[in-house]
Structures are given as structure tokens and as C-alpha cells.
Amino acid sequence: MSISSSxxxxxxxxxxxxxxxxxxxxxxxxxxxxxxxxxLAARLGVAPSSVTEMVKKLAAAGLITHVPxxxxxxxxxxxxxxxxxxxxxxxxxxxxxxxxxxxxxxVHDEAEVLEHSISERLxxxxxxxxxxxxxxxxxxPIPGRDGTIPNLDAVVLTEARPGHEGRIVRVxxxxxxxxxxxxxxxxxPGTEVRVMDAGIQVAADGVRIPISPDAADxxxxxxxx
Numbered sequence: 001m002s003i004s005s006s007x008x009x010x011x012x013x014x015x016x017x018x019x020x021x022x023x024x025x026x027x028x029x030x031x032x033x034x035x036x037x038x039x040l041a042a043r044l045g046v047a048p049s050s051v052t053e054m055v056k057k058l059a060a061a062g063l064i065t066h067v068p069x070x071x072x073x074x075x076x077x078x079x080x081x082x083x084x085x086x087x088x089x090x091x092x093x094x095x096x097x098x099x100x101x102x103x104x105x106x107v108h109d110e111a112e113v114l115e116h117s118i119s120e121r122l123x124x125x126x127x128x129x130x131x132x133x134x135x136x137x138x139x140x141p142i143p144g145r146d147g148t149i150p151n152l153d154a155v156v157l158t159e160a161r162p163g164h165e166g167r168i169v170r171v172x173x174x175x176x177x178x179x180x181x182x183x184x185x186x187x188x189p190g191t192e193v194r195v196m197d198a199g200i201q202v203a204a205d206g207v208r209i210p211i212s213p214d215a216a217d218x219x220x221x222x223x224x225x
Contacts, residue, residue, distance in 0.1 A: 014116070015116045016054065017058065017061075017063070017081070018081070018082075018085045018115075018116060019044065019085075020040070020044070020054055020055075020058060020064075021058070021063060021064075021074065021078055021081050021082040021085065022082050022085045022086060022089070023035075023040060023043050023044055024040065024064065024072050024073075024074055024078075024082065025074060025079065025082035025083070025086065026086070027039070027040075027043070030156070030170075030220065031156075034071030034072065034073060035071060035072050036070075036071050036072070037051045037052060037055060037066075037072065038051075040055075040072060055072065058078070062075055062077055062078070063075055063077055063078035063081060064078050079147065080147045083143040083147040083149065084143075084147075085115055085116075086143055087123070087142060087143040087144075087145070088111075088114075088115040088118055088123055089111045089112070089115040090111075090135075090136035090140055090141075090142045090143075091123060091126055091127055091130070091133075091136075091142060092107070092110070092111040092114050092115060092118065092126070093107040093108065093110075093111045093136045093137055093138070093173070094130055094133050094136045094137060094142070095126045095129075095130060096110055096111070097137045098130060099129070099130075103179075103180075103183065104137040104138060104173070104179055104183065104188070105173075105176040105177075105179035105180050105183065106176070107137065107173075108173045108174065108176075124145075134150055135150075135152075135170075135189065137188075137189075138170060138171050138172070138173040138179075138189065139152075139168070139169050139170030139171060139188075139189035139220070140170055140173070152169050152170065152220075153222065153223050154169040154170060154220035154221060154222055154223065155220065155221060155222075155223050156216075156217060156219070156220050157195070157211070157216040157217070157219040157220070157221060158213065158216045158217055160195045160221060161195065162195050162196060163194070163195065164194070164195040164221070165192070165193070165194045165195075166192075166193065166221040166222035166223065167189075167190055167191065167192055167193070167221060167222045168187065168188060168189050168190065168191045168193060168219060168220070168221055169189060169220045169221060169222050170189060170219075170220040171188065171189065171218060171219055171220075172217075172218035172219075174218075175214075175215070175218060178215050178218060181215075185207065185209050187209065193221060195221075196208060
């Protein structure tokens with residue numbers, strides 16, 4: 001094997017490791033149920049056998065704790081690795097929106113690529129340029145370099161009762177169509193809303209915006225105003 005092919009294989013392995021760790025972390029960021037290998041396979045779009053093999057490698061490296069047929073949890077080292085990827089992803093998304101003219105529904109896929117190649121020096125420069133933002137354009141908290149992350153007290157829209165008033169805290173960035181629809185109504189993190197009934201919100205201007213059950217699962221609002 002040539003040096004270049006060996007380096008390429010190592011880089012691909014590093015990217016795979018980061019993707020696995022980030023996905024395990026993201027699964028429990030906004031809810032408490034641990035992720036299973038089958039759910040991880042579905043989230044990553046890979047075969048269960050591939051997950052089994054990779055999980056063994058991550059466990060051997062001290063990044064994941066796992067027992068056969070049981071859920072996956074990150075070790076402290078694994079969590080720190082995951083937080084580093086999450087920090088890069090969310091700072092890149094924020095930079096693309098604020099500095100590069102991207103809309104908030106356009107940045108996820110770009111950040112998925114850039115998060116694996118950007119240097120820490122450039123990331124720190126972007127962070128300073130942006131004024132050290134606490135949240136990305138979708139409301140997700142941006143971890144600090146030390147792995148600390150702000151705790152946002154929020155509830156998913158589907159669990160909010162009619163009459164609940166608060167602010168949109170976070171909108172999941174995996175559905176570009178939902179993000180575009182919200183942008184058309186001027187709705188996003190910080191928007192004052194009132195839950196009228198199942199699947200319906202009222203934006204700050206008093207306009208009722210119908211929201212499908214799937215979309216409601218992607219929106220978090222503050223528990224108290």
C-alpha cells in the first residue's frame with residue numbers, strides 16, 4: 001500500500017469515526033432515550049453489520065461503551081470528540097449564513113463536508129469573527145472548546161399544550177422544506193408563539209401557521225417565556 005493510499009484510508013476512518021460519534025451524541029441531545037445499533041444504522045444509512053463492526057472498533061478505542069444488544073453511550077473521551085465535531089459543524093453553519101450569504105436551509109450539507117477538513121486555527125478565527133455565538137442559525141447550542149454546552153430549557157412542540165406561550169428555541173435542520181416554509185413566514189429561533197391546538201402555532205404577527213405532526217416534532221419552544 002502506498003503512503004498516499006494509507007493516508008487516504010486513515011482520513012476516511014477518521015471521518016467515519018467522527019460521524020458515528022456525532023450521531024450518537026445528537027440522538028440524545030434533545031431527548032433522553034439512548035440510541036441502539038439499529039437506530040444508529042438507520043440514521044447513518046448503513047447496514048447493521050457495518051455498525052456492529054464499527055462499534056467494536058470505537059469500543060476498543062475507548063470512545064463508546066456498549067454491551068451486546070444494548071444501547072450505545074459515549075465515554076468521556078468519545079463525548080469530547082463528538083463535541084468537537086458538533087462545534088465545527090455549528091460554527092460553520094453560522095459562518096455560512098452570516099458571512100457567505102447562505103440561507104438557513106442550505107447550510108447543513110455544506111457543513112457536513114467542511115466539518116471534517118477545517119483546521120482548529122481557522123475555526124477559532126471564524127468563532128472570533130462571529131463574536132463567539134452561543135447558538136447556530138437553527139437554535140442549536142454551540143459547544144465551547146472545553147466541551148461545555150449551554151443548557152436550553154425547551155419542550156418539543158408536540159408536547160406543548162394548547163395555550164402554551166413561549167419562544168421558538170430550536171428547529172431541526174434536517175428538513176430543508178420545513179426551514180424554507182418557516183422562513184417564508186418569518187418564523188425561526190426567537191419568534192414568539194402561542195400553541196393554539198394540535199399542530200398549530202401563532203407567530204408574532206398574529207398569523208396562524210398550520211404545522212404538520214412531523215414538523216411539530218422538529219420544533220422546540222421555551223417552557224416559559
